[in-house]
Amino acid sequence: MANTLGAVYEQLAEQYLQQQGLNTVERNFSCKLGELDLVMRQGNQLIFVEVKYRASDAYGGASAAISHRQQQKLLRTAQLYLQRSRHQGPCRFDVLTISGAEPYQYNWMQSAIQAG
Template sequence: MTAGQAAEQRAQHYLEQQGLTLVERNVRYPFGEIDLVMRHQHYWVFVEVKYRSASQFGGALQALSQAQIARIRKAASHYLQINRLDAPCRFDLVAIDNDQLHWLTGAF
């Protein structure tokens, strides 16, 4: 298991402890990927997981670019369309720096 996969698994476990339910992991399209698709009450939650083992180049919270956000939004829109879902959704970020986990709801 890679460090990225371990970080996604850790994020999933943490979010499940907070009351979210996993729907799918690693949903890939040619134009973007969604790390975790989860449900939280009546929301569909698209989760981006960022992991950094060292912070010399900026931590995990700073690792999300505008281009990545655009790709995630496009992938989420496509996911909602192909699954015929008409429900509120939000985009969360789980940033893991070494052993510290930060969960930002509605991050972008």
């Protein structure tokens, strides 16, 4: 989510995850391979978070918006991030969907994207 509205939802997602006990490592890591919305930490685990917003659940909602192609792009981008950061601990890929209007509905899907 590179646009201004997307940045608002990424900030809401970050705040929500911080309330759940995660710490922010980086926002909007971008490289030639793609972008990671949020990189968070919980203990020694690094968590890559893809943020999706949809006004409604019509057409499958926000979680349906992550195609196989996009998942592969996220995995490659995260691999490059890991090489650059030299992180040695475990990591996972989560998806946080935000839907509706205030009060927003949050759906945090841990380990939603699997490597390999």
